[in-house]
Amino acid sequence: MDLSIVNNDYYLSGMAALIGDVDKQLMVMLRDGRTLIAYLRSLDQFGNLVLHQAFERICIGRQYADIPRGLFVIRGENVLFIGELDFHQPLRVPLIEVTIEEILKLQKEDIEKKEHIEKLRQKAMIEHGLIDEGNPIEEHY
Secondary structure (H helix, E strand, O other): OOOHHHHOOOOOOHHHHHHHHOOOEEEEEEOOOOEEEEEEEEEOOOOOEEEEEEEEEEEEOOEEEEEEEEEEEEOHHHEEEEEEOOOOOOOOOOOEEOOHHHHHHHHHHHHHHHHHHHHHHHHHHHHOOOOOOOOOOOOOO
């Protein structure tokens, strides 16, 4: 394992480590589940990001579509992770590009399916006395 970057006198921790990634194309995943691919143009000590030429990538199964978003400003508290992209590497999982309309339809169906499964789960928990019927589990993300 190469520890030269850690042993370097110029190693920066936290958000300062991203200074070297300014003007690079990155993938940013947000807490609400959205995935953005864009050029990092600016950041601050709180993790707030300014992304340029951003597009939102929606993946359902092996299908995906990119929705152009343009300039995107993100509060640091909403960032789940950030990673540099290497477009020269082949994809390990081949994806099929579809239209925006198709992916939005697939996304809606996927959300409805997950909501139905969650309702069945809560119903089963109520029937087994694991939760109170008048006080269903509320999950906040």
